[in-house]
Amino acid sequence: MKKISLDNQAASPLEPAVLEAMLPFFTEHYGNPSSGHELGNAPRKALEGARASVAGLINAEPREIIFTASASESNNLAIKGLLAANRSKGNHIISSSVEHFSVLNQLKTLEKEGFAVTLLPVDQYGLVNPVQLEQAITDKTILVSIQAANPEIGTIQPLDDLVKVAESKGVPFHTDAAAAAGWIEIDVKKTGVALLSLAGDQFYGPKGSAALYISQKTRIRPLIEGGIQERGLRAGTENVPALVGLGVAAKLASETMAQRVKAITLLRDQLKERLLENVPHLHLNGHPKQRLPHNLNLSVQFVEGEALLLRMNMAGIYVSSGSSCTSQALKSSHVLAAIGLPPELAQGSLLLSLGRQNNAEEVPYITEQLAAVADLLRRMSPLYHQYLKEVQNNA
Amino acid sequence: MPEYSDKVMDHFSNPRNIGEIGEADGMGEVGNPVCGDMMKFTIKVKDNRIEDVKYLTFGCGAAIAVSSMVSEMAKGKTLEEALKITNKQVAEELDGLPGNKLHCSNLGADALHKAIEDYMEKQGVKGENAS
Ligand code: FES
Numbered sequence: 001m002k003k004i005s006l007d008n009q010a011a012s013p014l015e016p017a018v019l020e021a022m023l024p025f026f027t028e029h030y031g032n033p034s035s036g037h038e039l040g041n042a043p044r045k046a047l048e049g050a051r052a053s054v055a056g057l058i059n060a061e062p063r064e065i066i067f068t069a070s071a072s073e074s075n076n077l078a079i080k081g082l083l084a085a086n087r088s089k090g091n092h093i094i095s096s097s098v099e100h101f102s103v104l105n106q107l108k109t110l111e112k113e114g115f116a117v118t119l120l121p122v123d124q125y126g127l128v129n130p131v132q133l134e135q136a137i138t139d140k141t142i143l144v145s146i147q148a149a150n151p152e153i154g155t156i157q158p159l160d161d162l163v164k165v166a167e168s169k170g171v172p173f174h175t176d177a178a179a180a181a182g183w184i185e186i187d188v189k190k191t192g193v194a195l196l197s198l199a200g201d202q203f204y205g206p207k208g209s210a211a212l213y214i215s216q217k218t219r220i221r222p223l224i225e226g227g228i229q230e231r232g233l234r235a236g237t238e239n240v241p242a243l244v245g246l247g248v249a250a251k252l253a254s255e256t257m258a259q260r261v262k263a264i265t266l267l268r269d270q271l272k273e274r275l276l277e278n279v280p281h282l283h284l285n286g287h288p289k290q291r292l293p294h295n296l297n298l299s300v301q302f303v304e305g306e307a308l309l310l311r312m313n314m315a316g317i318y319v320s321s322g323s324s325c326t327s328q329a330l331k332s333s334h335v336l337a338a339i340g341l342p343p344e345l346a347q348g349s350l351l352l353s354l355g356r357q358n359n360a361e362e363v364p365y366i367t368e369q370l371a372a373v374a375d376l377l378r379r380m381s382p383l384y385h386q387y388l389k390e391v392q393n394n395a
Numbered sequence: 396m397p398e399y400s401d402k403v404m405d406h407f408s409n410p411r412n413i414g415e416i417g418e419a420d421g422m423g424e425v426g427n428p429v430c431g432d433m434m435k436f437t438i439k440v441k442d443n444r445i446e447d448v449k450y451l452t453f454g455c456g457a458a459i460a461v462s463s464m465v466s467e468m469a470k471g472k473t474l475e476e477a478l479k480i481t482n483k484q485v486a487e488e489l490d491g492l493p494g495n496k497l498h499c500s501n502l503g504a505d506a507l508h509k510a511i512e513d514y515m516e517k518q519g520v521k522g523e524n525a526s
Contacts, residue, residue, distance in 0.1 A: 304432060306397075306455035310407060324430040325455035328495060332431070343431050347453075380413045380459070382424070382435040382451035 001316045004362050008294065008355030009151055009179065010320060014245065015204040015356070021248045022206065025241040033238055034229065043240045050247025054211050057250040058177075058196060059187040066212045066230045067243050071178035072102035073223075074197030074212040075145075077234065078174045079106055081220030082143055082195065083115070086172075090140035092116045096128050097338040098150050100176055104334070116140070125287040126155035126339050134165045144173045148180035148196075152322060152335045152351060153286030154295030156184060163192050172218060178202055178210075182253035183261065183292055194218040200242070204356065205249030209242040264354055265293040267363075271352070272296055274367045279374050283345060285336065296352040297322075299345040300370075302384035303377040308350060311373040317366055322349040344383060399456060400490035406460035411467055414449040421517070423509025427454065427502050434462055434502045436510040438469075445469050445477055450506070457496040458503075464488050465503035474511050480504050 005012070025046065031039030033047050051062040068074045083093075095107055097119045107117045118136045120128050128146055137144070144166045149156045159175060166173040172194035177186060181196075182203025188196060195218060200209035214220060214233070226235025253260070276282055281301035300308060305321025312319050320326070322333030324347065336346040350370075378384040399407070419437035426433050432454030439447035448469050450462040464485055469477045486492050486500040 302453070304454050304458075307407075307459055310456045314408065323455075325432065325458075325499075330430045330495060330498075344453075347431060380410060380451055381453045382433050383453050385415060385451055 002362075002365060003316045003318075004366065005318045005357070006352040006354065006366070007318045007320050008358075009202065009351070009353035011201065011207070012204060012355040013357065014206060015249060015252055017252065018205055018245045018248045022241040022245040025244050029240075033240060034227065043238075046244050046247075047238055047240060050243045050250075053247040053251040053254070054198070055213075057181065057186070057254045058198070058213060059189050060213050061216070063231075064188075064213055064215060066214060066233050067238060067246075068210045068212055068234060069208050069239065069242075070210050071176065071197045071199035071202075072100075074178075074199070074210050075100065075102040075174075075176050076106060077212050077220065077223050078195040078197055078214075079103065079110075079143065079145055080223055081233070082172065082174065082218070083110070084221035085219040086142050090142040092118070092138055092140040093143045093145065094118045094120065094133065094136050094141060094171075095145045096120045096122060096147070098122050098126055098128075098153075098155075098335045099145070099147055100151065100178065103145055103147075103176055120146075122155075122338050124339050125290070126150050126153050126335065127287065127290070128157055128162060130158060130161040130165050133162055134169075137166070137169045137171060141169070141171050144171055146173070146175060148175045148177035148186065149184065149292050150286070150335060151179035151295075152333060153297045153339065154179075154291035155287045156180065156290045156292065159186075159193075160191055167192050179292060179295075182250070182257070183294065185257070188213055188215065195220075200246035200249050203249050203253045206242045206245040208239060209246035209249075211246065260356075261293045267358060267360060268294060268296055268354055270360060271354070271363050271366065272298075274363050275370060278367050279371045281374075285339065285341060285349060294354040296354070298350050298352070299341065300348040300350060300374050301345060302348065302381045302387060303374060304347045305349055307377050308348065308373060311377065312369060315369040315373070317369055320351045320353075322351065323347045397456070397493045397496055399460070399493070402464075402488070402490045403457060403460040403492065406463040406489065407456045410459055410463040412449050412463065412470070413451070415451055416447060416449050419510075421510040421512075421514030423506045423511070423513055425502055425506045425509060427458070427498065430455075430498075432458055432499075432502070434458065434506040436462075436465075436506040438507075438510045438514060440474065440514055444471060444473050445511075446471075448507070448510075454502070455496070455499060457492050457499040460489055461485055461492075461500045461503040462506070465507050469507055474515070478508055478511055480507065 033044040174195035181198035196213040305323030324332035416437040
């Protein structure tokens with residue numbers, strides 16, 4: 001049976017060149033970059049090369065890049081680190097209701113510790129309004145943290161406008177660009193963000209490879225103290241192979257972004273159109289245009305997402321869902337709630353994320369399978385039967 | 396993906412007795428307060444026995460497997476026997492459910508019991524009218 005992953009934002013296979021570049025650093029160049037002898041030379045040089053490549057992806061200076069092990073870690077270092085260095089300046093943080101849990105859960109903790117947190121609402125597409133940001137800033141605000149793009153519904157925030165507002169009030173801006181980096185042009189110099197988180201596994205680099213951009217004028221405190229790796233901002237021996245992989249992935253993303261985006265947008269739109277044509281009662285979630293090129297979020301009305309996911313899995317197609325039944329905590333997606341999606345539609349949400357292994361030949365099979373699965377589950381859905389009765393009564 | 400037993404996957408993949416009985420003798424509908432899902436059971440009763448049982452389910456893989464299993468367990472049973480089917484038995488018949496899916500098994504027996512109670516209530520009313 002064919003196996004098709006439409007869950008590339010969760011995991012995607014490495015670019016072959018990425019893996020190839022990593023391998024020697026497990027064996028031949030196994031040295032520790034901090035060593036004084038020559039075993040440290042090759043890994044140290046490779047690490048600095050990777051730093052330059054990551055900097056290049058977002059138009060930063062290499063010394064403004066700190067390596068971490070995940071975007072979650074980067075988000076924690078950015079927020080907790082900045083607050084620790086700026087505690088005397090205020091106690092108010094502004095973020096949005098659609099952030100990743102690695103931002104939202106920290107904010108909950110910080111609130112318990114005495115910080116005041118404002119979570120800005122979003123509109124039906126998931127956009128934060130810069131005017132609302134401006135109104136929320138007070139003289140106690142010491143940080144604004146708003147994502148560059150939403151990993152679930154793909155909506156790209158008007159980052160330039162949002163940063164401008166914060167800048168005009170002298171408040172540093174952190175953006176979680178984990179879903180966006182590698183897929184949309186990001187220029188930290190032009191945008192003026194103080195801090196930016198990114199992760200290599202989102203653009204064909206290895207898991208466990210990530211970075212935090214810290215602009216030269218921004219001061220933060222480390223979370224992990226110890227040696228002086230990463231300018232003392234993140235102690236611990238560097239995961240050289242993973243970071244070498246991150247560097248190559250960043251370089252490839254910078255060099256080929258235009259082609260990648262063009263190809264994957266075409267494929268995504270083709271899939272979207274075929275699905276909307278062939279599967280009745282589908283709803284598109286997120287912004288119709290201003291969205292990540294590889295992301296498609298649809299709600300299959302009248303059915304529940306885990307059942308959809310399992311059935312698609314039986315057909316060899318891997319998808320994910322924001323349904324409460326798929327979450328360990330049995331809570332449905334906070335992002336879908338924030339855009340005001342009714343609970344039944346949130347239950348039937350499907351996140352389809354494309355990657356380099358997907359191609360146009362898969363589209364008919366995916367369409368055929370989703371149409372069949374939706375039909376089958378609807379036939380046993382009380383909501384669908386109720387809908388049919390209503391249609392009959394109105395006729 | 397939750398670790399479902401082969402039995403759960405069997406009932407999920409080939410759910411038995413799907414549907415809604417048109418002229419049902421009893422109907423029971425429950426919503427899952429934990430995750431917001433729904434189950435609706437309809438039954439046909441003859442000589443105090445569940446002659447036919449069908450259901451509609453809006454819910455996860457476990458919820459679908461549970462409703463299918465409940466329908467199989469209830470078919471042919473007397474009303475008293477069917478009322479004794481517990482959520483725990485349903486989960487056991489399915490060779491267990493993952494911990495955070497146990498709440499889905501509550502839906503099945505509850506919806507069936509509601510359908511039986513609905514039938515009994517209607518019978519009660521009829522009985523009174525007759526006397
Ligand atoms: S019906 Fe929602 S978790 Fe089972």
